[in-house]
Amino acid sequence: MAMIASGIIAQLRIGRPQPIAGVALPSAYHRQPVAGPVAVHELGLAGDQVGNTRVHGGPDKAVYAYPLSGYAGWIAEFPDFAERFVPGAMGENLVVDGLDEASLCLGDVIRCGSATLQIAQIREPCSTFAAVLGSKRVVKAMTLSGRCGWYFRVLEGGAIAAGDGHDVIERPHGDWPIRRFTPIAAGRAGKLDELEELAAMAALTPRWRQKLAQRAEQLRRGPF
Numbered sequence: 001m002a003m004i005a006s007g008i009i010a011q012l013r014i015g016r017p018q019p020i021a022g023v024a025l026p027s028a029y030h031r032q033p034v035a036g037p038v039a040v041h042e043l044g045l046a047g048d049q050v051g052n053t054r055v056h057g058g059p060d061k062a063v064y065a066y067p068l069s070g071y072a073g074w075i076a077e078f079p080d081f082a083e084r085f086v087p088g089a090m091g092e093n094l095v096v097d098g099l100d101e102a103s104l105c106l107g108d109v110i111r112c113g114s115a116t117l118q119i120a121q122i123r124e125p126c127s128t129f130a131a132v133l134g135s136k137r138v139v140k141a142m143t144l145s146g147r148c149g150w151y152f153r154v155l156e157g158g159a160i161a162a163g164d165g166h167d168v169i170e171r172p173h174g175d176w177p178i179r180r181f182t183p184i185a186a187g188r189a190g191k192l193d194e195l196e197e198l199a200a201m202a203a204l205t206p207r208w209r210q211k212l213a214q215r216a217e218q219l220r221r222g223p224f
Contacts, residue, residue, distance in 0.1 A: 007098035007166035009112060010068050011087050012036050014048035022131035029091040029132055036161025040115045042154050045093055059153055060120045060205040065166070066092035066149035067100035073147050074138075084133055090149060091129070096166045101146055101178035107203030109170035114158030116169075121205045122178060122185055123148045146182035172203060184212075192219045 015031035028049050039046040044062040066087075074085040087095045094112070101122075110117045125142040142148055176198075184190040184198070185208070195216035199209050 004108075004168040004171050005099060005103055006168070007096045009094050009160065009162055009164045009166055010097040011095035012038060012045070012160055012162045013088055013093055013095070014038065014045050015091075016047075016049045020128065020131055023128050027091075027128050029128055031088060031091060031093065033088070033162070036164075037113060037159035038161065039157070039159050040112075040117075040154055041157045044154075045160070048093060060207075061151045062154050063093045063117060063152040064091065064123060064149060065094040065096050065152065066090045066123075068095050068097045069100050070147045070149070073145060074141075077141055077145070078135070078138070081134065089133065090123075091132070092149060094160075094166070099166060099168075101148065101150070101182065104150065104168070104178055105171055105173050106176040106178060106181055106198075106201065107171075107173040108168050109155065109172075110152070111165065111167045111169050112158075113160035113164040115154065115160055116156035116158070117152035118155050118203060119150045119178070120153040120203065121151050121208055122182060123151060124185075143182075143186045146179050148178075148182060150178055173201060176201075187215075190215065192216055195219065 011033045013031035013033050015028035017026035017028045018030065020027050020029060031048070040063065042059050042062060068087065071085045075082040104119060106119055108119045125139040130136045130139050184194060195212050198204060199213035199216055201209065
């Protein structure tokens with residue numbers, strides 16, 4: 001099968017919940033790199049756990065990937081604590097080299113090792129992210145910048161190791177790079193036809209489809 005775009009898994013990281021200062025529940029945010037191969041199934045990587053299951057984990061957030069190139073933007077924006085922006089700082093499972101939010105699209109089907117994954121949604125910043133990085137400003141910065149990374153659902157389980165490819169093998173929504181979606185997700189953009197298209201996108205998570213359908217309905221009704 002022809003590749004549409006190709007990257008590399010620079011690191012694969014897993015973690016188990018542990019206490020974090022300023023966070024109510026234990027969190028697996030501090031994931032550590034492993035060489036692999038690591039099995040991946042419907043709920044994520046073997047050995048990787050989630051602390052707060054109310055907002056994290058599940059089939060539509062099985063694996064979280066972040067682009068290696070994204071860290072340069074954080075360092076430029078927050079030079080006073082640039083040393084904190086290193087691989088793993090986002091709590092990611094996969095550090096991806098060679099692809100980012102501009103070159104990947106919603107619904108992209110990715111081959112990683114022997115597993116097949118699909119981009120299901122973006123990452124939204126949370127209080128744990130702020131606590132780990134030591135600044136509440138990073139929450140707004142992620143939303144405004146779109147340096148958010150992406151969550152996968154697992155279409156076909158398998159095994160993934162550092163050094164494996166992150167290869168796009170299907171692109172059902174080539175008009176929807178993640179970077180186009182992020183300002184809409186943040187509520188700063190989105191025309192009616194765009195909201196309707198996203199609400200009908202099967203690859204997008206049900207939660208996001210419902211959210212965008214509600215916004216589309218509000219636009220149809222008008223301001224009164």
